[in-house]
Amino acid sequence: MATIASTTRPQRWQDKLKPGALLRSALARRGSMQAHLGPEWHANLRTIHETRQMTAILLTDAAALQIMIAVRAAVRLGGAMAEAGVFKGGSARLICEVKGEATLRLFDVFETQQHASDVPATEVRNYFGTVHGTMGLVERILAPYPNVHFHPGWFPASTTGVPDERYSFVHLDMDLVSSTNAALDYFLPRMLAGGIVIGDDYYDPGVRQCFAEHCGQGGYTLMELPWGQVMVIKHL
DSSP states (O other): OBOOOSSOSOOOTTGGGSTTHHHHHHHHHTTOOOBOOOGGGHHHHHHHHHHHHHSOOOSOHHHHHHHHHHHHHHGGGOSEEEEEOOTTSHHHHHHHHHHTTOOEEEEEOTTTTTTOOSHHHHHHHHHHTTOOOOHHHHHHHHTTSSSEEEEESSTTGGGTTOOOOOEEEEEEOOOSHHHHHHHHHHHGGGEEEEEEEEESOTTSHHHHHHHHHHHTTSSEEEEEOTTSOEEEEEOO
């Protein structure tokens, strides 16, 4: 974590002797940061660490916190929320912790399609192998939260029968370029004005190109985040 100065005054030599200065310097040279969180963020960090004790979260603390911040901002818009690429439910729990009564729709292959023999199944198996979440596990983790709906299967076929509603927040963690492209095709036209999409795996050139093609022609603000995510905000 990195301490961020709240003023623009030049750094004094005394500042360099404060606790953590050497650690911050060493981390910076290694491409990492140390960040002090104000007390208002401590509950979020506890939620992230608590969730890690329950299930896997394939996100850094910074990326996990970014999701919670975005969900909190999007709640005021109304509408539904979604996550495509649920794995074992870690990030879905973080969304649930701050979404209130909003509907959350979860799209994932889960274990239901792992042994299918069509082209999508082969692509998923070649990439993920036997590593996948089970819907039963995620259902148990999210049981305390209201208005959570599961849509297992290949995307976008798994959207069949889903109400054609508007979304205020969507988290995409699908890894594969083809799946990311399909998800952007589906969700972007359904986003509310001011709605937020958080995409993971933005370090992947193919995923990056997907977002550029969908969001680069106007109508969206696209922000690259330094921990491998991208945040997209839809304009009016």
